[in-house]
Amino acid sequence: MKYPLFTKLGALAVIVLLLLIGLGLIEDVVRDRQRYRSMTAQSVADSLAGPQTLMGPMIHSACVESWDVETGKGEERRTVEQRREFLLTAMPEQLKVVTGAAMEERARGLHKVNTYNLKSHVTAQWGALTSLQPQSTMKGSRMNCGAPILMVAVGDARGIRTARVTLGEQALVLKPGTFHPTYTRGLHAGLPESVRGQATGLTATLDLELVGTERLAIVPIGGNTEVQMSSSWPHPSFSGQFLPSEREVTKAGFTARWRLSSLATTAQKDIADGKRVCVNSGGGGDDSSEYATGNATPRECAESFSVAFVDPVNPYTLADRATKYGVLFIALTFVAVGLFELMKKLRVHPVQYLLVGSALCSFFLLLVSLSEHLPFGISYGVAATACVLLLAYYASHMLGSLARGIPLGAGIALLYGLLYVLLQLEQTALAVGSIALFLVLAAVMVLTRKVNWYGLTSPAGTPRPPLPPREPPRVPPPHSGLATPTQPGRP
Known part of the structure; x- marks a missing residue:
């Protein structure tokens, strides 16, 4: 070589x-x-419940406005009824959520998935319910509205374990579903017709036990929303449009608090417009549902915030x-x-x-x-x-x-x-x-x-060139008229 x-x-x-x-x-x-492992998480979500989204309580009422329109001329003249369907909603002015999440580990084979058991106490206060009074858009029209409904929407209704709603001192009878055209998964309770346009307002409390997988999202639909969350999980990941205003994360768990105003969020308008609630997890949801998990753009999604119970030692x-x-x-x-x-x-x-x-x-x-x-x-x-x-x-x-x-x-x-x-x-x-x-x-x-x-890069067998010899010091010739240097030891 x-x-x-x-x-x-x-x-x-x-x-x-x-x-x-x-x-x-x-x-x-x-x-x-x-x-x-992702397939295992999806399997657990399919069998238990997927990532959860909590929205509500809020009140809605479905209405139909109808009116008569005459068409044609002469003998072909006839009256045709036209109608408009719309939904009236009343968002709470004050919404307070106090919740705690207890972690439960589920395993399939070698793979483990983090699930949680959420126990929440929610208090919602409404002012005057004038938004539930229908306004006609056509002269002489007829208005027909269904009874007001108090609803709470969740991401996966299979995760609901227990729920109790009281209106003032009265416990309401809860039924599955929401009767909402967009957010269909959850629970609801019928309200008396007398609450429509009530000037004194309402106060409702909700005690909810909910299980889910890996992530929890909350939609801040209150005029003022305050959420306090605690858990023994020491590795939370906060995401969404709003981070906690206060948080404390230790090895023993975390405590976080959000305080939001409707001046800072469009969640109320987003929900009134029927926008989907988007989450950043693939379990327990599909792109066609009201809780989107796909590639929905931010403009298509209602504002929310979430906590993921991530495992840093995955x-x-x-x-x-x-x-x-x-x-x-x-x-x-x-x-x-x-x-x-x-x-x-x-x-x-x-x-x-x-x-x-x-x-x-x-x-x-x-x-x-x-x-x-x-x-x-x-x-x-x-x-x-x-x-x-x-x-x-x-x-x-x-x-x-x-x-x-x-x-x-x-x-x-x-x-x-x-x-x-x-x-x-x-x-x-x-x-x-x-x-x-x-x-x-x-x-x-x-x-x-x-x-x-x-x-090192010289060809093999090529000797290194020798260093040039040092030149001896120059000594002036004798009798040159210059003094010879004195040798050591001689004067």
């Missing part, structure tokens, strides 16, 4: 390509397991994040082996590089398989320890001594420790990773600062 360095680099490039293909296959395995999510660092692991390990080869004048065969890279790739497959049966931290520790011991043992023979294999194994252990820290961090992962890469680059530059890179 005329240029051994270039030949070695070409072989390493092929090895890296093969290892990248292996990492890609491992990533496909992780995605398949993630897809199986092994498949963490394993997927870990495999993205696989290329970095291989590159840093190859750099470390190359430094040993360069600084200690060793020769490491490309096949040995391939075996080292294969051991690094096997770590990610071990991590995925073990985390399906053990906690993620234990799985990570077992997989990392096995790979570090294997690589340290192999490096001791590959590099010629135990004193060289142990430092390489310690460096790989440090990489695994850094990766675990990055997986646990969320907001500072980029900063920590970039600082670590900078330190590694600085160490490589310091260690190779005196390497003659031109000498």
Whole structure:
């Protein structure tokens, strides 16, 4: 081989390509397991209840306005009745929701899904119910309105366990459905006709027990809406159009409070216009329903806010994040082996590089398989320890001594420790990773600062050119008229 360095680099490039293909296959395995977990979540949602949306209470009344119109002339003259159907709604002026969510874990095979049991106490107050009085649009028309209905809509009615509504001191009889043309899932109670146009207003209270999967959304339809939510789940994800005005998240759970005014939200108008309530989860809903989970645009959706009970130690999510660092692991390990080869004048065969890279790739497959049966931290520790011991043992023979294999194994252990820290961090992962890469680059530059890179790229068998000899100091000739320098020890 005329240029051994270039030949070695070409072989390493092929090895890296093969290892990248292996990492890609491992990533496909992780995605398949993630897809199986999503199917499990959908199966639980189909059997129990999907993500829930709570909206209400509100009052509505369906009305029909009819009038007569004469058509034709002469003997063909006749009277035709025309009609207009519309819905009157009354949103509460004050809406207060106090709710607590108790988490319940459901499992299908190896996969676990977070479900919750929600217990809510809702208080709704209306002022004068003038919005329930129909206004005719045609002179001489006839107006016919159904009885006012108090309704509460939910995302998945199968999740309703118990419900009780009182109007003042009177308990109302609840029935399934809402009789609303858009938000059909929920419960309702009939109100007396006397409440229509009532000037003194109404106060209704709702005690509701509701179960759901992974996410809860609330629509702030009150003139002033106040929601207080608490749960023992320590990893909430707040989303939607409004974040909590106050929140406290600890290892023991979280408490959040929202305070919203109708001046800041269009939820009342959105619901009056019949817009869908959109949620960001795929379980328990479909694109054609009033609770959209597809690609609906914000203009098509009513404003809402939500809480997702996410699992930050989802092994498949963490394993997927870990495999993205696989290329970095291989590159840093190859750099470390190359430094040993360069600084200690060793020769490491490309096949040995391939075996080292294969051991690094096997770590990610071990991590995925073990985390399906053990906690993620234990799985990570077992997989990392096995790979570090294997690589340290192999490096001791590959590099010629135990004193060289142990430092390489310690460096790989440090990489695994850094990766675990990055997986646990969320907001500072980029900063920590970039600082670590900078330190590694600085160490490589310091260690190779005196390497003659031109000498490494010389053809095999070509001797290095000798250094030019130093010129002896010039001594002036004798009797030149110049004083000769005095020798040490002589005057």
